[in-house]
Amino acid sequence: MPDSDGGRPPAEQRSACLVVMKGDNVGHKYDLDRELIAGRESATSIHLDDGLVSRSHAKFTPDTVGVRLFDLCSTNGTFVNDKQINSTYLDDGDQIRIGKTILKFIYRNNVEAAFHEHIYSLTRFDGLTGIHNRQTFDNTIANAIAKVANNGAPLALMLFDIDHFKRCNDTHGHRAGDHVLKEVSGTVRDNTREGDFVARYGGEEFAVIIHGLAPPGPARYADHIRALIEAKRIEFEGQAIAVTISAGVATWSSHMRAPAHLIELADQRLYRAKQAGRNQIIAL
Structure with a gap:
């Protein structure tokens, strides 16, 4: 009282x-x-x-x-x-x-x-995976870039997709697909550094905001996450599900004028990673 x-x-x-x-x-x-x-x-x-x-x-x-x-x-x-x-x-x-x-x-x-x-x-927070949602990502990336404009610290963005996720749903069912989303997001969340930010960007696409690493650091960091996902054993109702990811990585630079430019560059590189055969990182 x-x-x-x-x-x-x-x-x-x-x-x-x-x-x-x-x-x-x-x-x-x-x-x-x-x-x-x-x-x-x-x-x-x-x-x-x-x-x-x-x-x-x-x-x-x-x-x-x-x-x-x-x-x-x-x-x-x-x-x-x-x-x-x-x-x-x-x-x-x-x-x-x-x-x-x-x-x-x-x-x-x-x-x-x-x-x-x-x-x-x-x-x-995203209701399924428990990690941050798209709205929170949009606010966080805008605030992070505003701070970088003042302190000049490196800032990078990793966008990644779960490879062949539709095939996973079609083969194992949507409940299995939801389980894969939870397992992948949990693995990424548990293996990022303190201060970095993980969000579900939409569907089977995720985003990681990476602070304080200048190139090639973000690419190596992203590839470490990719390797963890590839090595992870995911099972659902007794069935093993092989999961890999493809990712695009972009670093903020002073010639960019808005968060959308950083996101677009990372997304273009994600598309190239998928076109090149998946289960890989493209950062250039």
């Missing part, structure tokens, strides 16, 4: 988060287990690509009392429940407006927090 200090529960029960209610990336959740800064600068914890938002706009600071929100001398102000603030402690259910974005503050030990976590999961 909340104590007498507004909507703040006892300190030992506090675990708070912010949920995006309006703006880009609705449903995204930010855990407030550390200080977070919201702003237009791509390196901020809560990146808001909005001309109404200052580069470093507001700060959320957890302490022994609760979570305190500070406006960082922003141009257009920070609002809590439609009232402009300089600094204030947040209460359960408060709505924070920064530019066009509305964030809801929630103490995570209540039922509403559990509901938002469920909705958040549905909006971000």
